[in-house]
Amino acid sequence: MTGRVVSGIQQTDDSKIDYSLRPKSLKDYIGQTKIVENLKISISAAKQRKETLDHTLLYGPPGLGKTTLSIILANEMESPIKITSGPAIERAGDMVSILTRLRKGEVLFIDEIHRLNKTVEEILYSAMEDFVVSWMIDKGLKARSMNLPIQPFTLVGATTRYGMVSSPLRDRFGSVYRLNFYDNKSMEMIVKRSVSITNIESNLEGIIEIAKRSRGTPRIANRLLRRVRDYAQVKANNKITGIIAQEALTKLEVDEIGLDNTDHLLLMSIIDKFKGGPVGIDTIATSIREESETIEDVYEPYLIQIGFLERTKKGRLVTERAYKHLNLKFPEINTTNQATLF
Secondary structure (H helix, E strand, O other): OOOOOOOOOOHHHHHHHHHHOOOOOOOHOOHHHHHHHHHHHHHHHHEEEEEOOEEEEEEOOOOOOHHHHHHHHHHHHHOOOOEEEEHHOOOHHHHHHHHHHHOOOEEEEEHHHHHOOOHHHHHHHHHHHHOEEEEEOOHHHHHHHEEOOOOOOOOEEEEOOHHHOOOHHHOOOOOOOOOOOOOHHHHHHHHHHHHHHHHHHHHHHHHHHHHOOOOOOOOHHHHHHHHHHHHHHHHHEEEEHHHHHHHHHHHHOOOOOOHHHHHHHHHHHHHHHHHOOHHHHHHHHHHOOOHHHHHHHHHHHHHHHHOOOEEEOEEEEOOHHHHHHOOOOOOHHHOOOOEEEO
């Protein structure tokens, strides 16, 4: 699953190129306009008051720029940043060590924050509210609470599963932003910027072809650009044109709107085995031999975004738009299967 060329999840060969292509400031950040505007105001106000920025929670599908945005926040606040992840912080003592070493105004970025265990998470409560680390030492009658002041800091959390972040933790974030898939115009600007930075020769048609197959996700766009560049190097004297991009992406089995074989398998499974739905997520998972969590977090978001799949009270339902894309006749019986969306 993580090896899919159209997966938003970071892959081994993404790290180096992602780092070099990341914008460093809000003025260079493309898309997510409302979020950027709100952050500009928050950052400006915090700097005028000479205070730390409000704790910020970013959520949305993988590959949309949550880590990039956290680094930009630190740059805009002229503050250092410490980057870690929920699974990496195993014990309460690990969290205490991180918090007590933070410098004044520093940004602490925790990726996959929904995966913090309960004991570790509880350390954050007093730290976020009062800049105090509280924890219990000893047990039984000797148990006592220790309170240690820490430097004011900003916590930036990122998650692909907002619903799994506990209410007590969510409530302590001053700002919560959902990152959405990018529109085609923004994706074209992102690919154009990446082409410029990496000195790849490409015409506008080649850029458009890559952008429209990138599923509204910058990480996927940069990955496809690398694959098309390799194809152009071997087949087209290093120049990416619309035709060359089409040929390369067709060989990678990425269709004109960014769907791959796995997306087609999911949709066709619902259509062939369950008459287009509605059908429960666990049943779908069993039919394609995949984890239900993976379907919900990785496969479904984009299919729902483009209107190919609906989540209804009765289960998942393939839409008429998906049938048309797959060159299939939409069954009349499906008009009676429509259910109220959540």
